[in-house]
Amino acid sequence: MFKNSINKYIGIGCITLSFAACKIPALVGRNENKTVPASFNNSQDTTNTAQVKWKDYFTDPDLANLIDTALKNNQELNITLHEIEIAQNEIRARKGEYLPFVSVKAGAGIDKVARYTNIGALEKNIEIKPGKEMPDPLPDYLLTASANWEVDIWHKLHNAKKAAVTRYLSSVEGKNFVITNLIAEIANSYYELLALDNQLAIVKQNIAIQSNALEIVKLQKQATRVTELAVRKFEAEVLKTKSMQYSIQQNITETENRINFLLGRYPQPIPRNDDSFGKLVPASVHAGIPAQLLANRPDIKQAELDLAAAKLDVKVAKAQFYPSLGISASIGYQAFNPSYLVRTPESLLYSLGGDLVAPLVNKNAIKAAYYGANAKQIQAVYNYERTVLNAYIEVANQLAKIDNLEKSYDLKSKQVRALTQSIDISNDLFRSARADYMEVLMTQRDALESKFELIETKMQQMNAMVNIYHALGGGWN
Template sequence: MIKIKIKHYLGVACMLTAFSACTPTLTNKTANTSTPASYSDSQDSTNVASVNWQEYFADPYLSALIDTALKNNQELNITLQEIDIAKNEVKEKKGEYLPFVDVRAGAGVDKVSQYTRDGSVEENLEIDGRGFPEPLGDFMIGAYATWEVDIWHKLRNAKKAAYTRYLSTVDGRNFMVTNLIAEIANSYYELLALDNQLRIVEQNIEIQNNAFKIVKLQKEAAKVTELAVRRFEAQVLSTRSLQFTIRQQIVETENRINFLLGRFPQPIERNSDSFISLVPDSIQSGLPAQLLANRPDIRQAELELEAAKIDVQVAKARFYPSLGLSAGLGLNAFDATYLVKAPESILYSLAGDIAGPLINRNAIKATYYNANAKQIQAVYNYERTILNAYIEVVNQLSNINNLSSSFDLKEQQVQALTQSINISNDLFRSARADYMEVLLTQRDALESRFELIETKMQQMNAMVNIYRALGGGWN
């Protein structure tokens, strides 16, 4: 007995060695996940990404918009269905390595010619004292099972890969949540900026109308020509035209937010009075290594890489023999009344087979090579995602610092130009400045105030974007 077992195991080992030796050799690549030690020589691990979005965005109007979007956004709901699809694929793969059992029932009738071997034999047979029935019935009911024994974990690995991809779809949904929150917040701050720009235009129209009245009076007093009157009138009309352009931008921005919220156009509630005085919070960026855990897109890329590695193992297992088992148990008789008579009507079967590819394995090799190529692609994608995340954070940190300095200087510029409007008007009344100086001063003051609002919006957008870049919002 011992010798027989040894020979049996040696035979199996030789067969496996032969199949293993025929497996093609692949080129492997390992992902480089190293990141710089810090963003700016700081080792503070406190990270704003761990702050909940309700706390990060303190504006109650903005918080309500985000909350509505997380419930109603169609694209997000589509992604949730993709998660369910991936979950069902895991169940499908799990079912493939469990036995399949089918219940079958059937009935039929058959008559053979008496001038054949079967017909002549049936002619002389008797069953229970009766002649052989003609035509011959066939009634059957039973259960049949088939099972591929997962020796090489090919089926289990396929299920594991499907489960890993399911987890990656969850992180894909989290990344979409992060981007959705950022998009709504940026659009909201853009809306506040447009409100303030519209208010500035309306104030500027009033200033220009007053200057226009003065010019007309000076024209009547022959102090200026008709050219000055027309230039002032053109300036007023240009500013009034700008007013309608901004109103259209407000409508479009509101509807962009409404679309993200999954609802038809309606006014967006907001408080834009204190927009210019908003001060971005100080940002604690933590350490670059934390991006690997905080950024959903990085975790998604990591899971896709893990799934691709498992796919290679699945493809490799196709080179090895597969073992299949089949069995059946049921009742079979030519007359339905005999089905209940046991054990005469009982039928059963049990079979096993082992098969492996031997010749013309090109399709299996191609699948194996493709699986490895996709694995290498996943490595590069993982590395690229990490690099992109780090660069995004660095860019936004630099942007925050530069915008802070720019806003301070633009604020001083607005103060200087606002004072110059009154000075130019006074000089114009006393004929110590011409009308072109007044017009240019008004135009420069309007542009500087617009730029100040624009810079404030960019500051708030940078605060939103750094939160997104660090991986905040989804948790």
Template sequence: MMPNKKRMNKYIAGALVALAFTACKLPEVAIKNEKQTVPGAYAAGATADTLNSATIKWKQYFKDPYLAAIIDTALVNNQELNITLQEIEVSKNEIRARKGEYLPFVGLQGGAGVDKVSRNTPAGALEHNIEIVPGKENPEPIGDYKIGAYASWEADIWGKLHNAKRAAVSRYLSTVEGKNFMVTNLIAEIADSYYELLALDNQLAIVKQNISIQTNALEIVKLQKEATRVTELAVKRFQAQVLNTQSLQYDIQQKITETENRINYLAGRYPQHVERSQDAFLDIATQDAQTGLPSQLLANRPDIKQAELDLAAAKLDVKSAKARFYPSIGISAGIGYQAFDPKYFIKTPQSLMYSIAGDLMAPLVNRNAIKATYYSANNKQVQAVYNYQKTVLNAYVEVVNQLNKINNLKQSFDYKSKEVDALTQSINISNDLFMSARADYMEVLLTQRDALESRFDLIETKMQQMSAMVNVYRALGGGWN
């Protein structure tokens, strides 16, 4: 018997070695390098400057008190932001769940029941040969009562459960960065809409001013018609221009309403009047943007940090999936009391029961499900690398675009300001020439129309300047801190 037992133990040991060896043979996968370098500057020949507007608090960058009040309200009431905050709590709970997986599971267990076995079984024969109650036949059926504690634990020797927990931590931090990115975009969108609202206010003021000028010109033309200096055609053309400008103001008023409601929606409140600055829009000073070094984007942009954390989580998922190919060790234990009558529970050690067991298991045949999980984890890791590289590239391009936009709009604004000055002067000149019969009414009308369009274009350019100032701050990663 002993040689057979030794031989059996040898076979079992050999089987376990083969099991472990087979489990350790992993399928080949492609690993993508995530290294992403950025240029040393945003423009060729630009000097290195470590000052960065992204480090400025948004209340210092946007100094308008009315705008600051709207942003403060939005950071509390915005529904999308509050939804994201709940997603962060969900991710935090996922960490708790993953952490609990590699700790022992301990619980209490109690039970009661009856058991009737056949007399022709060993248990039945033993049961009826032993007198449970002296002098009497054993009762049928016999009760079975027990209470105790039990525990089970998987020894995480390959780091499968720890890596899953670390991946959950990375995803939790990723949701935090996602919230920061949402805050950055929310502040930028509110500021952009606010400056658009100021621009519309100024356009409406210009329209009303032009209505007054054109109405006066219409009265003059009517007087000249009575003096037979012009015909009814001139009167109708001037009248048509006044009507066209009057209709324009209602288009602007509708845009004002929609822009106000967009701001109210972002602030999480119902439509209402938006308090805003009454200062001249064209006189608002733009905030100078300090871009710093492109490498600072990696630390300042929440979306880049989010993509980096997603990549870290994907790498940990690969390690966790890889560990499923290795043997796993499980340990279970229990201790308590068991008796056919509850009054015997207090008898120790007669009613004491305990157990401990361990098992070793590894996938040997039909590992397709594990392979599929492993391949998917690697594919998602490669996908996360590309997403990280794309996010870095997009951030760099956004900053370069906004910097060039700021510079080009500055030049455009200067030229359009001169155009407005020239056309404003031409209105007076055309009116004087018309009064002295040295110009016809069409020249006056065209001059007034061109002057109105040029002032609208100047306001539009100023609004784009303010928008570029907002967007370069967002592109640099400012606003969330």
């Protein structure tokens, strides 16, 4: 009868705990939208430049050496690698939580009980052997092994481990995204450096042309065919052009040091072949279809994994409302004399117990964690959708830019050829007094600006080639 009463009360307790735990607040969630447009520019070609390895995409050996060095030494990349290690340790910690915790304990002590207490009086009246009382004070020696285990009924611990694994995979994708950004930044800076070298060379050529024109004007003044004003105008133009070279040299220094910083080293010259810049032709690009971005772009895969982890966090927070079952057990030996310590069964002790615990009142902390996990999940949904949208727009922008820059470069090349020829024509006309000095000056100035613009357009073409590769998700594989 007594046993039946105990079972009855245990059953009532379990029902009460379950009923109390089942009052879980309702949540308003949001599902992610994974649909993307069917194509870029109505093309269904699935050939994708993102599948090309960066060493095959960037064929300049100097640039390849710079990228190789950066992948070994860049501080940001190495920081990210250690974030992956942190995520791996988080998996180990979560995995250990749903396995039993086993510990071993050994101890020794002494205990003096007051004589005029119920325990003290009881000990004095009990004899271990005839004529011998319990030792006073009482030593205590202990050697036990104990285990504690929370039974993962609601998969709370299992889901927490899965969330840790997902975040580890997310950190790997984060590392891949850092790699794609690093490669793109080095390549863009490298082409900018080549462009600056070529601009500096053009400035020096223009200084020689303008200096030659200045000498002609001086001779014209001696022949009283022009005034001192013309001489001063030409001198000012030469000085202006000479001052430009120092601004360009400063930009070269800063660009070199930007590359050195990405390579994780102190300033030093950057090896490069600046003579090849004018011959560079942007690589042909195949954008594939937008759906491939979901698999190629590391930032999209990272956002998707973060979303999956956030969903698991909601499940973990929800499981806090349910009862948790804990089991504890211990076995060992205990005695007041070392010689008695390993006597079996006299000194043997063991215990086995279980507890079922569920929140009953004041569940504000659990509710707050539950609502917070759901809010973070919704944030992750928006972040995923924003990342996909941003990726599509980046590709669309770069495709349009490649097309427009190609047309612009062709026109600017023709402009440079025309203005370069006009310099000789203006000089000949000036010598024969059929053009004034201002026409010569303006022609030289326009020719210099057009050459600068042509180099700038070439650099933008090369940057667009880099950026479309980056936007498609290339470089990390």
